[in-house]
Amino acid sequence: MEERRVAVVTGGSRGIGRAVVQRLAASGHRVFFNHFDRDDAAQRETEALAPGALGFSVNVADAAAVKSFFEAVEKEAGRLDVLVNNAGITRDGFLVRMKEEDWDAVVDVDLKGVFLCMKSAARIMMKRHWGRIVNVASVVGQAGNAAQANYAAAKAGVIGLTRAAARELAPRFITVNAVAPGFIETDMTAALPENARDSIVAQTPLKRMGTAFEVAAAVEFLAGDDAAFITGQVLSVNGGLHM
């Protein structure tokens, strides 16, 4: 019997990441996920919802922590087939008032974190000449959004990073793609005021917010065999909000 594929999902304790962990576990992957929550309750909930999945507290912006996390995964599982870079944060504010620390925090997690995880993961994937990397970008990285200069820049950066890595890793049969969600019902968007949510729904041709499982379905497709000839692409899951 073919050994189970091994997947790492960053930010897997809730929201979109949790849905990705659930889908990949259900389709037979051995899943390792990380998060950076203050307590481990959400991690345990994800583990219960995705039997076999194992969670760890790892800050994706911390180079040493990321390196040891991937070393531990390789030691434990002996291989790595799929990496989903989903961990992300927002620190919204208007450009003229944005604090440097809010710029740095978002760019560190949302962009540098993706670079650090890809660097460690690609090294392991290259040994077996097969891999799937899926980065979670955002409609905000494609279209921009007021009060999100830091987040828009980081997510646009993720799209550039995806395309550069896709070209670089193609000779090793590692594909690199991005998914760009629109507005999705998760803890991240629960913080939005009601009028902001109403306005987003009004601007979305499909007239609703998306679900974490709808984003996870796109991630699962790009992480599987059927997407073998797709690399360097951005798949929008946004109800038509940006075309």
Ligand code: NAI
């Ligand atoms: P969420 O806030 O519900 O979950 C974020 C996850 O990332 C949690 O597991 C958290 O522990 C983890 N995380 C945060 N900082 C971390 C760090 N430094 N190291 C490791 N893990 C860390 O977020 P949600 O909504 O599920 O978003 C997931 C991804 O999708 C993010 O990259 C986000 O930018 C992106 N996205 C979300 C949209 C939405 O409408 N919810 C829209 C477009 C993109």
